[in-house]
Amino acid sequence: MKQGRIRTIAFLDDKKLCMMNVGNDILLSNGQVLSRETIDGDIATINFGPTHPATHGIFQNILKVDGEKILSSEQTVGYIHRAFEKLAERRPYNQIATLTDRLNYCSSPINNLGWQMTVEKLIQAEIPKRVDYMRVIMMELARIADHLICNSVIGVDTGALTSFFYPFTEREKIYELYEEVCGARLTTNMGRIGGFDKDFTPVFHQKLKAFLKSFPKAFEEFNSMLERNRIFMDRTQGAGSISSERALAYGFTGPNLRATGVDYDIRAMHPYASYEDFDFIIPVGVQGDTYDRWMVRQEEVRQSVRIIEQAYANIPEGPVHADIPEFFLPDKKDVYNNMEALIYHFKIVMGETNVPVGEVYHSVEGGNGELGFYLISDGGRAPYRLQFRRPCFIYYQAYPEMITGSNISDAVITLSSLNVIAGELDA
């Protein structure tokens, strides 16, 4: 290495030093070398966020740029921190579900059902097969809704607004399905510990059948707008790419990891809720760039539809909740007419149920990665400690490495293709 030819990122903090280096190549922190043609040594500091329309959430990146080239980036997170882990240490188990759906609010049912499965693992409840299948249907619907948002937003950030509006018609249908199951749309609080509060309603069956019929066609229409679109491909291919080694080092999971070529999926490796019963493919990418992440999500949506179809066709008859009266609220008419039901109702509502002492870790495949719950119970009414493994909090730390050396516009689409959800990031 010739003296003075390559400068390290440390010099960039001092504008004067860098000005002296005009004409020299610059070695960036992620190993990329910028040549003299692309930079002129006039470094500006700009704020990308916290309230920037393209961040899709509240997080800040302080970028040092030379023209359009990003030389370094510093992240600030925590703007919407709501102390969920602290709150959970005071709440009875059934009240924590409302905290979980405020994590990844693009796919709340996955969070709710994941939490309920964690508690069921702790109390070792036996779950009826019908509940598993109902859960699979709801979780895959949530995954479709999550991926639709993320992928259509990548379209917006590349300048294609139409592709944002098309999937929203379909997403609205998914939200109507949520509404039929739990009455809410965004922060769903779906299901109960042990199963569901009620069976799927006739309207739900009607709407799900209609959705399964109309969705694939509408989805392929959305897909055709971007998949082989020359402008979209040129913008996204090579933007924000990361190798599988680096992705693994940064703790990537979910579609972002699969886009780099690693076929890690909790649904296949540690099946929960009877996922082993279903036939589906885990799509993987090659380059780990924005285009691959987009493509992986698109294929996952198709696979989710396949899973829903299989689960719906084979859904077994039976009860919609486990036989655990200490945890599952009794029917209201029993509360009025039956002594035991009244006692259980009171104990559950007041959080006086006896919970076994123990600790469990349970994880589900969330919309953007491995969503885990580490729960320690000391037998009290609330968890002694509850820690969420929030996938985007863990992989978002790779963002500076992914955008250093690229253009600002690439940083925008890299951020949206990572599917970083502010609620989950900040807990």
Added chain:
Amino acid sequence: MSKNNQLRADLQQKFEGRILQIEELYDCLVVEISPVDLLATADALKNDALLSFNFLTLLGAVHYPESKERELCLVYHLHSWKNQNRLRIKCYFSIDKPQIQSLTSVFETANWMERETFDFYGVEFQGHPNLKRILNMDSMDYHPMLKQFHLEDETREDKDDRFFGR
């Protein structure tokens, strides 16, 4: 769970003397080691061809104010994708000396998780490249997840905790 029994035997053979306690809790093997052995053990677990715990899933702390000299517990969840099993490592240490080795040299993903643990529990990770608060504001002068900080105002009189939990 023959898989866990196999893992238990492998661990006991490889880390003879380092393992203070080993037990199985809800299908997951839990190993307690001394904080001074943490970095070497994590490195060995990751790079051992047989065990190959290649992925750090989760890292966090727990506070037990009642147990003297063992007030803080750091919990590491490791995952071996090759063998498809998980391992939980625990390190107990005193809150008066909340220092522990940073795992960032073995698992880069530990970076933000250690910052979060520092933020909420005040654990100082030695060797961490950028140990500062992450979710709370920088001017905060306490570590809010410690059990002595109660969620609600202790001086409130309109709520009777005898009836509504701790």
